[in-house]
Amino acid sequence: MLNRLWLSFFILSFIACLYQTFYLGQSAIFSEVTSALFSMAKTSVDISISLVGIMCLWLGVFNVIEQSGLIKHISRLLSPLLHKLMPEVPANHPAHGAITMNLAANLLGLDNAATPLGIKAMQSLQSLNPSATTASNAQILFLVLNTSSVTLLPVTIFMYRAQAGSASATDVFLPILIATSCSTLAGLLAVSLVQRINLFQPVIASYMLGFAILMAGLFSVISTMDSTQLSAFSSLTANMILFSFIVLSLCYGAWKKLEVYDVFIEGAKQGFETAINLIPYLIAMLTAIAALRASGVMALFIEGLVSLLSAAGLPTSFADALPTALMKPFSGSGSRALMLENFQSHGVDSFIGRLSSVMQGSTETTFYVLAVYFGAVGIRYGRHAIACGLIADMAGIIAAIVACYWFFPV
Numbered sequence: 001m002l003n004r005l006w007l008s009f010f011i012l013s014f015i016a017c018l019y020q021t022f023y024l025g026q027s028a029i030f031s032e033v034t035s036a037l038f039s040m041a042k043t044s045v046d047i048s049i050s051l052v053g054i055m056c057l058w059l060g061v062f063n064v065i066e067q068s069g070l071i072k073h074i075s076r077l078l079s080p081l082l083h084k085l086m087p088e089v090p091a092n093h094p095a096h097g098a099i100t101m102n103l104a105a106n107l108l109g110l111d112n113a114a115t116p117l118g119i120k121a122m123q124s125l126q127s128l129n130p131s132a133t134t135a136s137n138a139q140i141l142f143l144v145l146n147t148s149s150v151t152l153l154p155v156t157i158f159m160y161r162a163q164a165g166s167a168s169a170t171d172v173f174l175p176i177l178i179a180t181s182c183s184t185l186a187g188l189l190a191v192s193l194v195q196r197i198n199l200f201q202p203v204i205a206s207y208m209l210g211f212a213i214l215m216a217g218l219f220s221v222i223s224t225m226d227s228t229q230l231s232a233f234s235s236l237t238a239n240m241i242l243f244s245f246i247v248l249s250l251c252y253g254a255w256k257k258l259e260v261y262d263v264f265i266e267g268a269k270q271g272f273e274t275a276i277n278l279i280p281y282l283i284a285m286l287t288a289i290a291a292l293r294a295s296g297v298m299a300l301f302i303e304g305l306v307s308l309l310s311a312a313g314l315p316t317s318f319a320d321a322l323p324t325a326l327m328k329p330f331s332g333s334g335s336r337a338l339m340l341e342n343f344q345s346h347g348v349d350s351f352i353g354r355l356s357s358v359m360q361g362s363t364e365t366t367f368y369v370l371a372v373y374f375g376a377v378g379i380r381y382g383r384h385a386i387a388c389g390l391i392a393d394m395a396g397i398i399a400a401i402v403a404c405y406w407f408f409p410v
Contacts, residue, residue, distance in 0.1 A: 005386060009288035013295035020296060033294040040290035044282040048275050051115070055271030058116035061246055062098070063267025064260055068253040071097035078103070081207045085197060086138040088128065095124035099142060106146065118146055118369075119274060119376045126377040134381040135374065141191045143373055143385050147329075147366040148180070148187040148392035154361040160340065161357055164348035172357045175403035177215065179362030182399035187392030194384050274376055281375025285367055289330040298326050317410050318401050320346065321355040325397045328359065329366040329390065336360060355404040363396040 017033055020026040065071050075096035082089065082096050089095055098121035105114035122139060129136040135143070154176050161169035192199050199205075253260040292298065306319045321342060327335035339356040346352040366389040374382060 003380070006284065006288050009292050012297050013288075013291035016295040016297045016300060019300075029295065033291050036290040036294035037287050040287045041283050044286045045279055047286075048279045048282055051275040051278065052272055055116045055119070055275045056268035057271070059120060059271035059274070060264040060266075060268035061249055062101075062117070062120050063270070064253040064258065064263050065097070065249050066094060066267075067263050068249075068256040068258055070249060070252050074100055078207075080203050084201055084203050085141060088136065089125065089138050090128075093124070093128070095121055095128070095138075098124050103145065114146075115372065116271065118142075118373055122373045122377050123274075126379075129377075131381075133379060135379050135383050135385055137195050139374075139377075139379070140383060140385040140388065141188075141195070143370060143382075144187040144191050144388045144392060145184070146373070147364045147369050147389045148183040148396065157357050157361040160336075160343075161348055161353075164340070164343040164353075166348045166353075168349070171407075172354055172361070174219070175354075175358045175400065175407050176361040177219075178403045179358055179396050179400040181215075183362055183392045183396030186395030187388055190388040190391040191384070194388065278372060278375050281371050285371035285375075289367060293327075293330065293334065298323065302326065315405075315410075317351065318355055318404070320352045321359060324356045325359040325363070325400070328363045329393050330368075332365045332368065351404065351408055351410050354408050355400065358400040358404055359397060362400050363393045366390065366393055 013033060017029045020029045065074070071094050072092060075092060075094070078100045079091060079096045082099060083091055098117060102114055102117040102121050105117055121142060125136065125139045125142060129139065154173070157172065157176065158169045161172070188199070191197070250260050250264075253263065302319065302322050305322070306316050309316045309319075324335050324338040324342065327338055339360045342352050342356040366386075370382065370385065370389065374380075374385075
């Protein structure tokens with residue numbers, strides 16, 4: 001499916017260019033698409049190079065965690081749940097610890113930590129994969145959980161809203177939480193249907209209940225904070241946990257009589273190799289996405305969707321926020337730019353401004369995550385990964401629209 005999807009991006013872009021050139025008279029469109037291809041190829045290399053330092057740091061620390069045996073203690077946090085969701089992964093396998101750390105980083109909004117930890121988890125799962133180029137069930141489930149992962153404190157969204165002059169930068173917190181929870185649930189349901197996972201098992205149900213209680217407790221703590229206090233609380237909590245974890249991991253390794261410096265260097269070397277090996281996969285996926293964007297395919301899709309909704313007598317007041325939602329699976333920076341543009345055009349506290357914020361905070365850059373995680377282990381056949389990831393994205397978008405109509409009626 002990945003091969004066909006990749007090729008279809010280029011074919012759709014070419015058709016859109018022909019349409020705009022000969023029907024709309026926009027003769028410069030081919031030049032714009034070509035420029036976008038070359039620009040994105042350079043950007044892909046820049047992204048890979050920028051990952052080198054982060055990968056080296058985290059895979060160095062992770063190697064200490066693994067060699068010291070600390071990974072076994074970490075894996076116990078989610079091991080019962082992961083064993084039910086990923087029955088092909090043996091109990092106490094190192095992959096459980098890596099997945100736990102990655103999901104925890106996502107929950108705290110620690111993107112710089114989440115990516116290398118996610119790649120390490122995917123590599124651990126690849127060691128159990130009977131096929132070198134086809135994604136396993138466990139790898140697909142892990143990818144979908146990443147592309148729809150709940151972020152407890154979307155502080156970046158609050159920061160952008162505050163900078164744009166919002167009277168209440170955090171008023172989108174609950175809608176974001178609702179939308180991203182729906183996205184995660186939809187992704188999990190989609191994968192469970194394909195892989196025939198019973199989500200009503202007592203262990204899985206217990207974890208879901210515990211997560212719901214955690215969310216309620218978090219909201220009770222932060223509901224009385226203004227945007228400045230929330231930003232300070234989030235930054236302090238996340239960074240304190242992050243640095244404390246690094247220091248404690250190294251100290252634990254030293255206590256276990258490891259030569260922590262040498263072990264760290266050994267792991268860091270793996271980080272360099274992994275980041276460089278990502279370049280071809282990123283170039284392939286991101287250039288296809290760049291062609292899709294520059295050719296105007298998404299703009300044509302939105303125009304058609306609005307026409308259908310109008311013909312059916314359904315509300316279309318959310319249409320101006322759709323570009324943000326449709327861009328997010330392809331490009332985080334692109335969707336952020338569209339969100340900021342809506343702040344300027346419609347007002348940060350307008351319905352469109354708030355809806356753009358919720359859409360930006362409730363879905364993930366699905367195709368980027370797919371290119372990075374599968375590219376790191378050489379997966380070329382994603383099976384149902386893309387379909388399930390896009391189902392999660394669609395659920396997040398729909399939930400964002402419904403939640404905003406509920407919280408901020410037009």
